[in-house]
Amino acid sequence: LVLVAGSILAITGEAEAIFGIFGGDEKKEKTYTIRAGIGLNDKSAQYKALEKWKQMVEKRSDGRIKMELYHSSQLGDDREMMEALQLGTQEVTCPSTAPIGEFVEGFKVFDLPFLFPNNEAADYVLDSKIGQNLLKKLEDEGMIGLAYWENGFRHLTNSKRPVKTPEDIKGLKVRTMENPMHLAAWREMGANPTPMAFGELFSAMQQGVVDGQENPWGTIYLQNFYEVQDYVTNTGHVYSPFVLMVSEKFYDKLPSDLQTMLRKTAKEVKEYQRRINREMNAEYRKKLKEKMNVTILSSEQKSAFKKAVQPVYDEYKEEIGADLVDSVLQKVEEYQQQ
Numbered sequence: 001l002v003l004v005a006g007s008i009l010a011i012t013g014e015a016e017a018i019f020g021i022f023g024g025d026e027k028k029e030k031t032y033t034i035r036a037g038i039g040l041n042d043k044s045a046q047y048k049a050l051e052k053w054k055q056m057v058e059k060r061s062d063g064r065i066k067m068e069l070y071h072s073s074q075l076g077d078d079r080e081m082m083e084a085l086q087l088g089t090q091e092v093t094c095p096s097t098a099p100i101g102e103f104v105e106g107f108k109v110f111d112l113p114f115l116f117p118n119n120e121a122a123d124y125v126l127d128s129k130i131g132q133n134l135l136k137k138l139e140d141e142g143m144i145g146l147a148y149w150e151n152g153f154r155h156l157t158n159s160k161r162p163v164k165t166p167e168d169i170k171g172l173k174v175r176t177m178e179n180p181m182h183l184a185a186w187r188e189m190g191a192n193p194t195p196m197a198f199g200e201l202f203s204a205m206q207q208g209v210v211d212g213q214e215n216p217w218g219t220i221y222l223q224n225f226y227e228v229q230d231y232v233t234n235t236g237h238v239y240s241p242f243v244l245m246v247s248e249k250f251y252d253k254l255p256s257d258l259q260t261m262l263r264k265t266a267k268e269v270k271e272y273q274r275r276i277n278r279e280m281n282a283e284y285r286k287k288l289k290e291k292m293n294v295t296i297l298s299s300e301q302k303s304a305f306k307k308a309v310q311p312v313y314d315e316y317k318e319e320i321g322a323d324l325v326d327s328v329l330q331k332v333e334e335y336q337q338q
């Protein structure tokens, strides 16, 4: 009996395979290669999460998808990699939202200074309809947004002096991400900001082309920024989300089961990525005390920075979309009332 049942199963299996081939579903037989590139190095939470995603994707696609990972801007900087996704010459990248704002204006909303009071408020807004609708907008630009991962709260480092007040920032040459709103915020704080790709930053600091930069604790530590920067202040002036995205040109070639699997796994890994990123940021904040002069601001001291950047809200509200800005502010408020 067992034998009979076994051979019936075997026949059914074979029949299905033959059917599959003659059924014309050629896509199902094909294999695909994903080249995924990021700006941070292979010690980052971003890279560790990509490794996890690669494992999942290769396993769940039964080997139909193979993923190659590239870190440290090996495939280009955030903006260049997004352009490659548009052209279909690269399949996956995971930029900060700041450079995305140059492709889809609405993304600038998340880079408004001091928007999110903490990580959880960011999760609440990003994972809500508002965040998801913005991801959809990427499709008009040839990119499919899969999930929000996290870069994190950014803090100011510099090679000149401890920063305790906005006055201390006066005249500092600060590198910013490529987004005019970030430039405006640093101008309001009295700095002399310059936009620059992440891959050029270390040598720019080393050569004194810029005095400072801002990034999360993990990046400051793991990219060895402390070798060329003596001072860090926990400004926490903005929270940077990452967006894991895939080229629409590539995505459209995939059979629908693989499309669904990519979306699902990207969201599953999101939880892991955010968790280890937060753990790492906390750990490296401590470790940086051995490497740098660390200034921790009181909430009163922090208010002075908040006040200094307020004009950026009025300056950019229309450009971002007044309704969008209001709905995000309302959502943050809703989070705080919970």
Ligand code: TK8
Residues within 6 Å of the ligand: 038, 039, 040, 077, 078, 095, 096, 151, 177, 197, 198, 214, 215, 219, 240
């Ligand atoms: C990495 C960038 C980087 C960002 C920056 O590609 O440019 O400072 O924080 O992490 O997205």
